[in-house]
Amino acid sequence: MKKKRKLFSTILILLLILIISGCGRKKTDTDQWSRIDNEKRIIVGLDDSFVPMGFQSKAGKIIGFDVDLARAVFEQYGIKVDFQPIDWSMKENELQNQTIDLIWNGYSKSAEREEKVLFSDEYMENEQVVVSLKKNQINHFSDMKGKILGAQNGSSGYHSFEEQPEILKNSVKDQTAILYDGFNEAFMDLKSGRIDGLLIDRVYANYYLSHEDNLADYSIVSGDFESEAFAVGIRKSDQKLAQKINTAFEQLRKSGKLAEISKEWFGEDVTK
Structure with missing residues (x-):
């Protein structure tokens, strides 16, 4: 009987842990910039096989142009960027469900996607x-x-x-x-x-x-x-976050850092 009670208690504890962890990010329409700024952490969702924008190196480290660009953007605000590999076909769902804060990995701007997400300023052309x-x-x-x-x-x-x-x-x-x-x-x-x-x-x-x-x-x-343009996918409610990213883009252009990152990955400045 004691063994059954112990087993039941263990299962109950595990369920509570799962419930609590699942409630870490509640779906909300509130602008998330204050939370991100307070936590000093933001989660970027990406397809980790999209060379050279964001991908896993042979050592298993996530690297790429967009990875360096995202870090340069949030370095200006003292915010650490965590990169989360996702199923690319489910990217907008991951964003809306708060699993990630941004879609940033060679994400092409389109009229259809604009119905689902808010886009940052464009930073690169593609076809x-x-x-x-x-x-x-x-x-x-x-x-x-x-x-x-x-x-x-x-x-x-x-x-x-x-x-x-x-x-x-x-x-x-x-x-x-x-x-x-x-x-x-x-x-x-x-x-x-x-x-x-x-x-x-x-x-x-x-x-x-x-x-x-x-x-x-x-x-x-x-x-x-x-032709297409790459931009960052943001929740429509995160207007402040979008503003911060666009401001950082402008600063990186003026300082030459954006061109520097581009030349490192492409051998030339291919940014807008």
Whole structure:
């Protein structure tokens, strides 16, 4: 009987711990800047395979352009940035549920996303391209006719693919794309011939291929998708937080720090 009571007590304690930990971040429409400023800590959600914006190094450390930029922004306010890998297809849900405070990882601004989040000022331009092996002879989007395409689930590229089918979707095999959680697996499938082309952000493609020993084996093709801009995704209620980020961006531009971070990762200033 004593053993049963002890077991029951242990289970009860564990349940209480789970309930308390789950209540650490309550969903609220209140501006969170005061809490963040008091705690001196902010959580950034990211896809930790998006080279070179935010990704895991071989040592398991999260690094990248956006990682350095986020730290530089909040260093001005004495706030520590914690980076939380998330399921990229669920990023807006993670933000609204208070699991993270910001979406910051090559996050493209779009009209659809503006319905869900508040965006910071734009800080970099981007476009969607198709990467393929040169032997596949993909020189235009039209050359993907009947070919197998890969894309990242939840990405702006995949959204454009679905929303503007006349540009690419209507041409590829089965009028669909094989979806990947991250681009590392997608590139492996491209190399092995499981897919013929990969719809991807140009910044990722340029960085990834510049670090490949067989760069000459690949081609990058632009299409008719509109160019994009990267910005930080913020809860609509966090107006003060957005203002602080935009102010910090301006200071980093004036000081030259923004250009310095860009040159470290891209070899040139590609920021806006």
